[in-house]
Structure formats: C-alpha cells, structure tokens
Amino acid sequence: MSLDPATVKRIAQLARIRVTDDQVAPLQSQLNGILGWIEQLQEVNVDGVAPLTGAADMALRMREDRVTDGGIAEKVLANAPDRAGEFFAVPKVVE
Amino acid sequence: MTSSLTELSIAAASEALRARKFSARELTQAHVDAIAALDSQLNAFITQTPELALAGADQADAALSRGDAGKLAGIPLGIKDLFCTTGVRTTAASRILGHFVPPYESTVTANLLRDGAVFLGKTNLDEFAMGSSNESSAFGPVTNPWSPPGKALVPGGSSGGSAAAVSAGLAMGATGTDTGGSIRQPASLCGIAGMKPTYGRCSRYGVVAFASSLDHPGPFGRSVADCATLLGSMAGFDPKDSTSADRAVPDFAAACARGVKGLRIGVPREYRQDGMAQEIDALWEQGLAWLRDAGATVVDVSLPHTKYGLAAYYIVAPAEASSNLARYDGVRFGLRGQTNGDLDDLYELTRAEGFGEEVQRRILIGTYVLSAGYYDAYYTRAQKVRALILRDFTEAFGQVDALLTPTTPNAAFAQGEKVDDPVTMYLNDVFTVPADLAGIPAMSVPAGLDGAGLPLGLQVMGRPFDEETVFAVGAAIEKSAGFTARPRLRAGV
Amino acid sequence: MSYTVAGAEGEWEIVCGLEVHAQVTSQAKLFSGASTEFGAEPNSQVSFVDAGFPGMLPVINAECVAQAVRTGLGLDAQINLVSKFDRKNYFYADLPQGYQISQLYHPIVGAGHVEIEVEGETRRIGVTRLHLEQDAGKSLHDQDPSRSFIDLNRSGVALMEIVSEPDIRSPEEAGAYLRKLRSILRYLGTCDGNMEEGSMRADVNVSVRKHGEPFRTRCEVKNVNSIRYVMHAVEVEARRQVDVWESGGEVRQETRLYDNVRGETRSMRSKENAHDYRYFPDPDLLPLVLEEAWVAELKTHLPELPDAKRARFVSQYGLSPYDAAVLVAEQATAVFFESVAHGRDAKAAANWVMGDLFGALNRTGRTIEDSPVSAAALGEMLDLMADNTINGRIAKDVFEAMVETGDMPGAIVEARGLRQVTDTGAIDAAIEAVIAANGDKVEQYRGGKEKLFGFFVGQVMKAMAGKGNPALVNEALKTRLAA
Known part of the structure; x- marks a missing residue:
C-alpha cells in the first residue's frame, strides 16, 4: 500500500495540518518509506490472535459519583489564546 | 567541594545532608552553578528554575533540622519537560505548547516533591518525546556530555536532556518517559542508569501524552541504586490514572543488594543481529560472564517476534499520538496560528506552525493507519503482533527470571547523522521497543566503553511488576563492570 | 391500515x-x-x-x-x-x-x-x-x-x-x-x-x-x-x-x-x-x-415499568387499557393515582385524576409533582362522597375550593356548610314548595310528561343550595308526584 499525492493531502486535511503543494512530494516519499518498512508485518502469521490494545492486564476501575472538580473557570481559561468573558473564542463557525 | 557535590550518589548525599555535613542549599547551589557553567554547551534544560530550586532547598534544610525530612529531602533533580509542573512552563519541547503554564502537577513530580526533592528545571527532549536523538526539540538539540572536542554527539532520545544533565553532573537524578526506549537508549548513550518500570507502576497523570498504552515514566540516576531510590518515590497507585496498578511499592533500593545467585538469566538469540558492532556483542558476552560469575545461570531463550516489534510500534505509537495530539488546536491553550480564515484554517495553520517535522510525520502516519479501509491491515494487525510479542516474553519468563541484551545497536552518533532517514533513526530502538509493547520492566546499566571511548549499556528485562529482580541483576552488572568513566563535559571540570 | x-x-x-x-x-x-x-x-x-x-x-x-x-x-x-x-x-x-x-x-x-x-x-x-x-x-x-x-x-x-x-x-x-x-x-x-x-x-x-x-x-x-x-x-x-x-x-x-x-x-x-x-x-x-x-442486584431494584404497571392497573383496578395507559405514562401520575385509589373506588379515582385534576393542572400550569391538591386530599374527598357527607355536585365545588386554597376537603365542607342534607323533613319541605310553585308542570307530569322529573329534581336541589342527598330527593319526589 503506498500513498499517492491526493491521499497525502487527504490525510493532512483529516489531521488538520496545512501541507503546501511543494511539501507533498517529500512527505509522500518519507511516508511511503515508513509504510514500506512497516509492510514486514504482513509476514507474521496472526491467525487466531486477539489484538492487545494495552499492557495493563486489569479491568477498568470506577470512581464514585461525586462532584469533586470544576468551579475553576479562570484556571481553565488562563492559557486561552482568545477569550470573551468566560467563553473561549474561535473564528465564527457557520453551520 | 563544589565539584564533589555534583559527583555524589543520592544515597551518599542524603546521608551527608542528614549528618549536616553540608546543607541542601549548598548542594542545590552547586548544581545551579553547574548548570550555569555548562548548560550553554549541553542545552540540557529548556527551563531553569534556580530560585524555585533554592527555595525548595531551604525548605528541605528546615525539614532536615526539624527531623521530618522526606527520603529525597534536598536532592536536586531534573524534570523532563513532559511532566506538567504547577506554575512552571511545560513545553514538551514543542512550539505548539507555546508558553503553556500548567495549573496542575503531574502525580510523579508531586510524589517527588512530597518526598522533599528539589527541581532544578525542565529538561530538554525530542518534541513530544518523538525521537531517539533529541534533535527534534523546538528548543534545539542537546549535546552528549561524552562528545569529543569539536564534535557534537547526540545524547539519545527522547529524554536526552535528562540523561545529559545527570551524566554531566547538572542533576543528581532525573525523570524521563520511555515509550519506545526514551529512557534506556539515552541512558546507554550517556553512560548512566535508566529504568523503565512496568506499565502502570508510575502514574501517567499530568504527563503530556505521546502514546498512552506505551508511555512509561521512570527515573535516571548515575547508579542503579539511585534509580531504585527515585523509582520508589515516583511509583505508586494513582486513582487519577485508570491504567495505574493498585499495588504496593516494594523497597526497590533494598532489592539492589540481593545479588543474582540462583537466578536464571535468558539470552534471547533474536537480539543477536547481523551487522551489530563487534564490541557491543563482546560487551554482551562480558555481561553474561559477570552474571555467571556472580552465581546466575545463563540460558538461551527465543523471542521469535522481536524483529517485528519496531514495525508494530511504528503503527501503534503514531496511531495513538495522532489522537492524543488532536487537542493541540489553538483553542484553549498553546500556540494559535494567525488567520483571518475559518476554524479549519485556524486548526491547520496552528498545527503546521506548532508541530515540528517529525511530529507532523507521525501524526500523518497515525492518521493514515487508523483511516477507513486501512485500520485492520495496519492497526489491528500491529496489535496482534503486539500480543505475540507479549506471549514470547511470557513464555521466556516461564524459563528465566530476567533477560540480558544490549540496550542499543550502537553508541552515541553525531548530530545530523541520521535525521534525513526516519527509518534509520527508528532502528535505534530495536532492542528497547519490545519491552514497551509488552509493558515489562527494563533498565539500562552502563557496562563499558567502545573503542572511541563512548559508553555502552546493557539492558535487563524482567517479569511484569518484578522491578526488584531487574534492579538486582542491574546492580550485579554495575558492580562487576566497575564503570567509573565520566564524560568530558561535566560539572567542576 | x-x-x-x-x-x-x-x-x-x-x-x-x-x-x-x-x-x-x-x-x-x-x-x-x-x-x-x-x-x-x-x-x-x-x-x-x-x-x-x-x-x-x-x-x-x-x-x-x-x-x-x-x-x-x-x-x-x-x-x-x-x-x-x-x-x-x-x-x-x-x-x-x-x-x-x-x-x-x-x-x-x-x-x-x-x-x-x-x-x-x-x-x-x-x-x-x-x-x-x-x-x-x-x-x-x-x-x-x-x-x-x-x-x-x-x-x-x-x-x-x-x-x-x-x-x-x-x-x-x-x-x-x-x-x-x-x-x-x-x-x-x-x-x-x-x-x-x-x-x-x-x-x-x-x-x-x-x-x-x-x-x-x-x-x-x-x-x-x-x-x-x-x-x-x-x-x-x-x-x-x-x-x-x-x-x-x-x-x-x-x-x-x-x-x-x-x-x-x-x-x-x-x-x-x-x-x-x-x-x-x-x-x-x-x-x-x-x-x-x-x-x-441492579435488576432486583428496578421499579415497575410502564407496561407492567399498565397491565396491573387493568387487572387490579378494572380500568380500561386506555385509562391505564394515560395514568402510567408518568410515574408521578401513577403513584398519585394509586395513592388515591388505595381502598377506594378505583374507577372514581381514575376519573377524578384524569378529569378534574388534569384539568386543574393544565389551567394552573402546574405538574402533578407540585399539584395544589394532594393525593391524600383527593382521597379524603372521595371518602366524603362515599359516606354521603357530600354529593357529587357539591364535590365539584369542593374540588375547586381545594385547588384554590390547598385546604383539605373536610375543612372546606365544614367551613362552608356544604354537608349534604339527609333530613327528610327538610327535603319534604323543599318538595312541597317546588310543587306549590309549579302547579302547571305537576299537571303535565301527571298527564304523562315524565321527562319533567329532572326539572323537579333540579328545582328541589336548587332550593336546597345543591346540598340535598340526591337519592333521598329522588325517592321523596317520586312518591310525592305519584300521590
């Protein structure tokens, strides 16, 4: 499986990373280099193997239903690049 | 006096502090001075916090005189700039975090502060911990203290700043994170000890995430015992991390003195690679001989899926990273790209300006392998291979108590040498990645020098939650190796 | 279809x-x-x-x-x-x-x-x-x-x-x-x-x-x-x-x-x-x-759900499936109804809840949870009807007073003197007065125009300010007109 320029652009758009036209070709070759190398996994016989999503061999621990957080609007907003009062602000979104 | 203060072990410093042979302020001042003198050459720190460190030292002195000092009272440490620290800028070595000042403390650093440790500042790393040479930092590369005159070598990565700082005597110990080898590989390249504990042993809360299922916080020290002491403080159950293990923390420092008599040490034949430097192979044999001499039995084992570890890793880690790094969007914190366009313009410009090349590359790979139509071929398959790698280890640990391998396929290399080909750079982690995929404890111990006088480490891997055996084996190697070489660039020289 | x-x-x-x-x-x-x-x-x-x-x-x-x-x-x-x-x-x-x-x-x-x-x-x-x-x-x-x-x-x-x-x-x-x-x-x-x-x-x-x-x-x-x-x-x-x-x-x-x-x-x-x-x-x-x-364990603590409750209301209270469905749609309504119906005429309870109570809630913009008439009050009112303290007609007035004041029906009946009259002397007196005043209608009735009976009942009740016991009034009137 190798990426064509259109796929590189589509992936970049999905990832919300601006890629200029002159960046596409070098990126394409680097990504294909990595993907080509990853192809070796196709050699492995994985029949009947359950995927391992994490190394922690436990069940999920649950917490009690209590309000223990919040009420820190100022701290939550303190690092915001743009804000309006108690809101975060972004360029207007048109639905 | 000053130079000897920066050469002490944590145990020796703690004892001297308690005996009031010197004050915590003197000890911290010596390290602050060392950073001032050397860091312009090493670039090990992104943010230095001498005032906070000295204030912390004064508190430690007060606690020491009151007699209620914690076990790390007055010990000056470097903190990888991936750990969020309240009120102190945390960058992950990325432009995108800009001047992010977390209003919260990571659990690991909070544990260290609880025990009285002093933080000298935030150490440099590969951007978002993605790299093996510390060259992808937005704050410039770190120079390995072992670099010969006129040539800058890499310290390894991603925790290159921490490793360089500890190696050069700028800090007595440091925190790191290991996702594919980011503690062990730089430890090996900088001639110090570094421990990646079992997944779940150290909380990930407040640690900027790279790949959640692979990120392991852990310590650096100039000795195995120092690592054990630091891990004893950093580790422990944390209800704020769902993957944190609810287990008691053993006395790791005590385990270092256990010896290896009667232990069975496995040698995985798949780690013997074509083209591996002969001196690395020789050091490995030497390590096995030391363990045999100390009373251990050496056994050949097979980890047949080892060679696929790296490829599986370069699917799983970027996949998780592509999602973990989606939050850097210029809305709530960090850098925001300048645009008069719409929200998507803001996202795309923010992330193009904010992320470096390697991070962008991994986000794109991760996005691709998770995208519709490719998920099973890449991600699901990689997680199946991951299951096979864990199975290999489980079977091996049915026969042996620990495994010994080289930490890296090579010693420190020159800056710029491997940046053009991502895959060549990735190959640095070939020996360290499997332990991350399986979540098992593994450490690198400095064991010798190569022909160029550069340090080489050996890696000890153990069963899940059996860090004690790993420390015991590591300490035995350290003792036999008698590694006393120090880097050219170091405090007080 | x-x-x-x-x-x-x-x-x-x-x-x-x-x-x-x-x-x-x-x-x-x-x-x-x-x-x-x-x-x-x-x-x-x-x-x-x-x-x-x-x-x-x-x-x-x-x-x-x-x-x-x-x-x-x-x-x-x-x-x-x-x-x-x-x-x-x-x-x-x-x-x-x-x-x-x-x-x-x-x-x-x-x-x-x-x-x-x-x-x-x-x-x-x-x-x-x-x-x-x-x-x-x-x-x-x-x-x-x-x-x-x-x-x-x-x-x-x-x-x-x-x-x-x-x-x-x-x-x-x-x-x-x-x-x-x-x-x-x-x-x-x-x-x-x-x-x-x-x-x-x-x-x-x-x-x-x-x-x-x-x-x-x-x-x-x-x-x-x-x-x-x-x-x-x-x-x-x-x-x-x-x-x-x-x-x-x-x-x-x-x-x-x-x-x-x-x-x-x-x-x-x-x-x-x-x-x-x-x-x-x-x-x-x-x-x-x-x-x-x-x-x-969670299952054992589940409440009775609408379908089960509806089936039970039909079988236990003899309600129509439609009425039962209306009453179970909201749990609070079902609880209210059962509280009113307990030990009483369930159909009457259902009619009062779905009729006058829903009407009053609608009118006042309130929900059953903050109803001005409690289940206990409505129940007491049904009891007053059952024991003939008030008749159905007065009950409507009492209910309106309950909605307005939030008072209990017993207190309203006492305070306003709404207790129904069962004294046959008083009833007979009212009947005599009505007959005396409507001689022509009495003639017509006796001549076969039996529909006029309702008119006489109405007149007698009116004379008694609505408080006459309807059964006694009917019986006495029938006897008197036949005489």
Missing part, C-alpha cells in the same frame, strides 16, 4: 430508525468529577480533563455505568459484561480532546426492544444497542459578529446513545416510540427526559420504499429536539425523498438538518467533508468488566 406517503407513482412506505441521545442522570460527568447541573455560568463546570488539557486522563463514573445497565434492563436488553471504549476522532471547536470517547465495537448494552401502541395496535420496535459516550461542549454562534464562543460545561457529560432498528413505519410510531422510551427512562430515573434542556435529542434515519422492496438509501436528520419535531421531520423528509425518487432523481446518503421554522430538512454540507472518524480503542481506558451478581 398502515401509513403511507402518497406519490404520483403510488404509495410509499416509510422506514425509520431513531438514535436517541439521552443524558444520564448523575451528579458528576462520565470521566471527570465536574458537575452536570444545567444552566451554570459558562465554563464553571469544567475540569482540566473536560477541557482536554495536556496529561489529563479519564476515570469512569460508576453511577453512569449503573444507569446504562439499568436502562438496558428496562429495555429488556442484553447486558454485555465486557464492554470497551473507543475514540471517535474529529475536530470541532467544542470537542476539546479532538475525539469523543464512545463505544463503537463493544457497547455496554446489546439488543432489546420497546413496545408501542398506535391506533390500538401494539408493535414491538427493536433496540439495536445502547452505548455510553461523552457529550461535547456548546458553541454559541450569535454572540459576536466575527467569533463563535465556546462553553465546555456540557463537555464530558455522560450520554446514552440508544439506537433503534429501522422498525418505525410512520411519524406516529416515531412519536409513540419516543414517548415510550422517555417514559421508561424517567421511570428508571436514568434520564430526566427533559428535551427543552437537551437531555434527550434524536437523530432520525429515514428512507422510503415501495411495498415489498428492500431498503433504499437513507438520510440522517441530526439533532431534533422535540417529539413533535421528530414526527414532523419524519414526515417532511419522507415526502422530500418520495419527490426526489419520483422526479427521476436519486436520494444521496447524507446528514441533514431539521429547520423547525421552515418545517423542512436541508443538507448539512459542513458535515460531509470529513467522515472518517478513525475509531480505535481508547488506550487511556481498560475494558469495562461487570460482575453478573452486580447486574442482578
């Missing part, structure tokens, strides 16, 4: 499935300790976890899990003892992490069903699955000319997404399904069902087909927030699709928006761009494993 859309080419059948997002009733959010309370100041109920800050990690709320299981049990559904959380990745200003934690591959609840009744016919609508997920924050687009504002108070609130099979065949069935689901959730206490506050929203999947055909392409109408709108959205979207097909076009699979002002659906092109959510298991979370005994 099943519902169809009439087209130029004949009749079209509607195929509809609903995805209902129901906010889980809990104190704190699904993965953080911030409050879920509605209507707080912007960003005041936000933790660093909810705002997607670096290094923040999710920890699941046990009560949200229990609520999902209770709901699953209430839908007679399979409870999956092992379920998993996945990340749904997309960028949006009110999605701080850049992904929503959801359950795509292994939901907590599997197949179940909801029974609905439309035009006297009972149908079973399949529930495909129920899963837990996080809500997003809120974007405000109308506060500033050039910017949108983001409030993350809702970010991380637990939602249950309840997905139905495409079993719904008409707008009425869609409405009945939603009402029934809402009723079940409210009985269970797992969602308050408050659509105005956004506690329940629906995505409506609609396609049309001719009789006997396989499914055609469907469209998804997003985020419809009232039962009435859902019904209307089904209707207009089906109509639109019939028109598209019949004009030779093809319905495109897409996401559409319901415009309740214009009463139409329209394409949401903004959602079309990136439909690749890159789901994968959330590595910050582990499999959610439930103990069978824990599920069984």
